[in-house]
Amino acid sequence: MKAKLILENGTVFEGKAFGYIKEAVGEVVFNTGMTGYQEILTDPSYFGQMVVMTYPLIGNYGINLEDVESSSPKVKGFIVRERATVPSNWRCEMDLDGYLKEAKVMGLEGIDTRALTKILRNYGTMKGIITTEDLKEEIIHEKLEAFHNDDAVQQVTTQQIHTIEGTGKHIAMMDFGIKENIIRSFKKRNCKMTIFPATATAEEILKINPDGIFLSNGPGDPKALTGTIETIKKLIGKKPIVGICLGHQLLALSLGGDTEKLKFGHRGCNHPVKDIMNNKVYITSQNHGYVVKKENQPKDILITHINLNDNTIEGMQHKVLPIFSVQFHPEASPGPQDTAYIFDKFMEVLEGEYKCQETIA
Numbered sequence: 001m002k003a004k005l006i007l008e009n010g011t012v013f014e015g016k017a018f019g020y021i022k023e024a025v026g027e028v029v030f031n032t033g034m035t036g037y038q039e040i041l042t043d044p045s046y047f048g049q050m051v052v053m054t055y056p057l058i059g060n061y062g063i064n065l066e067d068v069e070s071s072s073p074k075v076k077g078f079i080v081r082e083r084a085t086v087p088s089n090w091r092c093e094m095d096l097d098g099y100l101k102e103a104k105v106m107g108l109e110g111i112d113t114r115a116l117t118k119i120l121r122n123y124g125t126m127k128g129i130i131t132t133e134d135l136k137e138e139i140i141h142e143k144l145e146a147f148h149n150d151d152a153v154q155q156v157t158t159q160q161i162h163t164i165e166g167t168g169k170h171i172a173m174m175d176f177g178i179k180e181n182i183i184r185s186f187k188k189r190n191c192k193m194t195i196f197p198a199t200a201t202a203e204e205i206l207k208i209n210p211d212g213i214f215l216s217n218g219p220g221d222p223k224a225l226t227g228t229i230e231t232i233k234k235l236i237g238k239k240p241i242v243g244i245c246l247g248h249q250l251l252a253l254s255l256g257g258d259t260e261k262l263k264f265g266h267r268g269c270n271h272p273v274k275d276i277m278n279n280k281v282y283i284t285s286q287n288h289g290y291v292v293k294k295e296n297q298p299k300d301i302l303i304t305h306i307n308l309n310d311n312t313i314e315g316m317q318h319k320v321l322p323i324f325s326v327q328f329h330p331e332a333s334p335g336p337q338d339t340a341y342i343f344d345k346f347m348e349v350l351e352g353e354y355k356c357q358e359t360i361a
C-alpha cells in the first residue's frame, strides 16, 4: 500500500507502508548504523521517535527474540530505503515486517533515505507524519502540532520496584527506559540490582542501602524530568553514582549544569570519542538528541570524554565525590564494545577506588 512521510517543513516522501499499517506521528531522527536494527527498534530511548536507517538495506538477517533491548519495539515508526523480504540467518525467528505488525509499529520503505537524512542534517530534527491517506494541509499541521513526547519516561519506566539477584555489589538502578544490555553488563559483573521506577524517591532508594546508584538511559528532554532532578540532588554525596546518556544529562542538571538540544543528534555505531584521561580514542555507540552544555558546566566537574566529530561533551567526573557519567553507550547493542571498561571503572569505584582525573594526571 502506498504511504508517505510528510515533514514539518512540508517535504513529502512517497513510498510503501509495511509493518502495522496505521498513521504515525513522531520526531524523525536518523541512525547511521549498518546493522543493529533490532536493538534500535527496542531501545526505549527512541520512544516517540520515527527512526530512519541510512544504511540502504534493512532486515536481511531477520529478527531473533534474544537480542532485544526491551520487551517490544519502542519506536513510533521505522523508515528504510529497501526492506529485505527474505531474511537469512541461523538465529532468525521472524522477519522485520511480521515483527513490526505484531508490535503495531508502522514502517515506510522505498523512499530516498539519503535525501531525507540530508534534510534533517541541514534543517535539524523535525516532526513528521507517516500516512496512507491524502490529508489536508491544516489537518497535517494540527496533528504535528498536537504531538509531544513530554511523558516519554513515564511510558517506558518500570511500574514496580524489582530485584535481580546477584552475589556481588548491590546497585540501585533508576530506570528511565533502561536497555537490557546495561542489565546484562552488570549481571556479568555479578551485581545484585534493585530496579526503581523513575518516580522513586531518594528515601526509597537509600532505604535499601545500595553500594551504588545507576542512572539509566531514556527518552525525551532531560529538563522535563524536574522531579527526578530533585531526587538525584538528594542522592549526590550519599552513594557512588554513575550515569549513562539520559542519566548523564540528569546528573549534569542536578549538579547545576545545563543541557541543550543538538541540531540533529548522534545516532549510530561509529562515533569517535576521546577519553582525555588515558588519551585514547574509542569508537562508540550513540543515541541522543540532547547534550550537556559546555557553557555553565556543572559545578565541581571535570570533562573526561569529548566527541571528536563535533567536540561536544561525552563524559564527566566529579572532582571530589565518586560520581561519573558518559553520554555514549558503553553497553553497545548495537555497536562496538570498546568502552565496556566504563562498567569496570564503576565496579572499581564501588570497591572504594575513586580517582579524580586531576590526581591521576
Ligand SMILES: NC(=O)CC[C@H](N)C(=O)O
Pocket (backbone or CB within 6 Å): 045, 216, 217, 218, 219, 220, 221, 222, 244, 245, 246, 247, 287, 288, 289, 290, 291
Ligand atoms: N539514549 C538516551 O538515553 C537518550 C537521552 C535523551 N533522551 C537524548 O535524546 O539526548
